Amino acid sequence: MTTPTTTAGREGTGREQSGLRLTGVTLVLGDGDTAVTALDGVDLTVRPGEFVAVVGPSGSGKSSLLAVAGGLQRPTSGTVHVDDTELTALNDRGRTAARRRHIGYVFQQSNLLASLTVREQLLLPLHIDGRLDDAARKRADELIAAVDLTHRAGARPHQLSGGERQRAGLARALMTSPSVLLVDEPTSALDRARAAEAVRLLAEQTHAQSTATVMVTHDTATLDAADRVHEMMDGRLTRA
Numbered sequence: 001m002t003t004p005t006t007t008a009g010r011e012g013t014g015r016e017q018s019g020l021r022l023t024g025v026t027l028v029l030g031d032g033d034t035a036v037t038a039l040d041g042v043d044l045t046v047r048p049g050e051f052v053a054v055v056g057p058s059g060s061g062k063s064s065l066l067a068v069a070g071g072l073q074r075p076t077s078g079t080v081h082v083d084d085t086e087l088t089a090l091n092d093r094g095r096t097a098a099r100r101r102h103i104g105y106v107f108q109q110s111n112l113l114a115s116l117t118v119r120e121q122l123l124l125p126l127h128i129d130g131r132l133d134d135a136a137r138k139r140a141d142e143l144i145a146a147v148d149l150t151h152r153a154g155a156r157p158h159q160l161s162g163g164e165r166q167r168a169g170l171a172r173a174l175m176t177s178p179s180v181l182l183v184d185e186p187t188s189a190l191d192r193a194r195a196a197e198a199v200r201l202l203a204e205q206t207h208a209q210s211t212a213t214v215m216v217t218h219d220t221a222t223l224d225a226a227d228r229v230h231e232m233m234d235g236r237l238t239r240a
């Protein structure tokens with residue numbers, strides 16, 4: 001597995017971003033007797049180039065943390081900053097724009113578009129932004145090679161295994177070199193060797209592209225690649 005070195009998706013964005021910052025974030029889901037405090041006073045700072053892993057039992061709030069950090073869910077209280085933008089101060093439209101500009105996701109289910117090939121999935125965001133050039137095509141091919149899918153670059157999602165889909169989703173998220181990358185269980189469909197490779201690629205790209213990366217995982221075998229490990233317990237985040 002080689003690490004792509006081109007930065008097609010990041011051109012012109014500079015390195016002035018300050019990563020991800022959550023301050024005093026609380027999220028209450030449901031109401032009345034069924035209300036659950038999914039996040040309870042969470043403070044988290046992830047600087048550009050830092051690879052942070054979050055572990056914790058089922059139901060402890062890990063997915064909620066990613067949803068709030070990525071602006072998919074508005075917290076009940078507290079603030080979320082991505083680069084110099086306060087996500088929590090924006091309306092829905094502003095948050096959507098900020099998400100597109102700054103944030104990449106790797107979902108547990110790869111969320112690939114059914115009608116597109118692996119290579120097209122990677123190129124689509126740049127095509128939409130009118131930035132599809134030779135450098136972008138080169139980076140797409142390098143990332144596809146890095147997740148060992150060169151031989152499957154022309155395949156559509158239904159023709160791929162679960163692990164291949166997961167690796168394609170990872171390559172797609174890295175394509176635009178977002179300033180914040182949020183990763184939910186990226187290795188759940190991968191065998192041990194491929195899981196280690198995938199997480200090593202994430203760590204390398206985080207450092208090379210100065211991305212602030214948060215990875216939620218159950219896979220303790222991959223934690224060595226992280227710069228820092230936090231533990232989530234009952235909605236509270238502590239240092240593991």
Ligand SMILES: Nc1ncnc2c1ncn2[C@@H]1O[C@H](COP(=O)(O)OP(=O)(O)OP(=O)(O)O)[C@@H](O)[C@H]1O
Pocket residue numbers: 029030034036037038056057058059060061062063064065
């Ligand atoms: N829509 C909702 N309404 C009420 N409670 C919810 C809702 N969604 C999640 N919860 C609760 O919030 C808490 C945190 O859930 P969350 O999905 O963030 O946990 P998790 O650590 O990601 O779990 P897992 O590892 O199983 O995915 C849990 O107690 C869950 O039951």
